[in-house]
Amino acid sequence: MQAATPSRRQPALSAYAMFVFAFIYLPVVVLIAYSFNRDGVGGFPPRHFTLHWYGQLFGDSAIWDAVLNSLLVAAGSVALALTLGLLAALALDRASFPGKALFRRLVLLPLILPGIITGLSLLMFAVFVNAPLNLLTVFFGHGTALISVATTELFAGLQKLDRAQEEASLDLGATPWQTFWRITLPNLKLSLIAAGLLIFTLSMDEIAVTFFLIGRDNTLPMEIWGRLRQGMTPEINAISTLIFVVSVALISIWYRLRTRTLRDVS
């Protein structure tokens, strides 16, 4: 395929590219290596392999409570953001209403603006309506902010959809409701799963917005954040390693789905 010109060997460029890859991956490799180090986080080289920190991690109930909280918030956010994002994508694709251009931009704001601004605005809103800060406010915050991701992903999916199928369904006497459930939604399945995975991953990791909306119960990133103030222990390396492994797994699934959606179209 590479018939084009500049494919001559360029050792300097290749070396530089390898250097950039090393820069991107080195911190993660270090992090994982030291999660197995008996003598703790610092020092060089890491010696004395141990699984002690993982053992300590599995017995640490505060961490697992936080994991559960994060899972709850993420699951809720996926449901909320997907529902409203799907409706928003349908509205942008098919309806016209006053302020449509403004709405399109407004939905995307949480994706573009610094998390601190969205987080503080939502905090002010919570104070305004007298809502106590707890996991529910975090869920509302994540769900609302991530409508942006759902809308972009699903709008892209809708654009590639074959309208003829829906027209046929309506012509053959199906109600719009039936058409939606039997034609539109099944055709969007891959986009929905991909968007859901992405929202889930982003919510599990979210910290800038969560920072201002959290009550007494911590999400996982906030629990880790709190511990970092007391100092670094390899237990944090261990949980970070697990987070890394799980995110890589979820992202590879997301990536596969994405390429499959693209391939289906072309």
Added chain:
Amino acid sequence: MYSRAYKSLVSLPPLLWVGIFLLLPYALMFVHSFWMVRDGFIVHHWNLDNYAALFTKPVYLQVLLRTMRIAASVTLCSLLLGYPLAYYLSFHAGTRKELLYQLVIVPLWVSYLVRGYAWKTILGSTGVLNGFLQYAHITHAPVGFLLYSPFAVVLMLTHIYTPFVFLPIYAALETIPRPLLEASQDLGATPGKTFRRIILPLSMPGLLAGATFAFVLSLGDFLAPLLVGGASGTMIANVVQSLFGAAYDWPLGAAVSVCILMLTLALLFFTETFEKRWSFK
């Protein structure tokens, strides 16, 4: 083909939700910036004192300038790392292209906190880098200036945003028609000239998008300074955070936030128009 009922059914819920839970909160932020604190309470006394304070007290301008310097450094470093990487992948990676592309994508979605923490363990005075330097007999005492400095913030943010910068540049490079390069070469241009006259201009929209990404995202970051920045690495968003926290001056904090927001939107608007002009050339 869609009925009125269908259209209202799909547009009303997201409109209402976004109006109440997004537009209203942002509006509250805006409104707060014109209020004030008296005796520890926020009073709805409309005034412009908050904005006046921003421009008259030098500390805010100082931190804002430092923030822009850090954001500019992050942007530059990310471009210097991201552009050659994208160029290599697009033109020289051959059959390994797809694999390498995925290798860049993966860290993009791996926890911000995990990556920030990793840098903390590397740069600290008892950290991995210092351990390595002493092990290799390059230094004999721990080097203290690595962590808790603007340098650490730039390093951490560059690490996070390099893949972000890579993506749009790579996408732009991939759309360059390859025959153009052959033509340029056949007509006697050196590889350097081909790059300057063809590849660089055609990848400009991607480069701009990536640069804006890195700059805007670093501009509003408050976690990196808290994690690795120390006192000398404080950024504008940290000022906002402390005004909303310990200092309890929400109106002033809101005014700073509105400034960050305006700056962000202005930048995005600017690059959007600039990008359009480039892509029409």
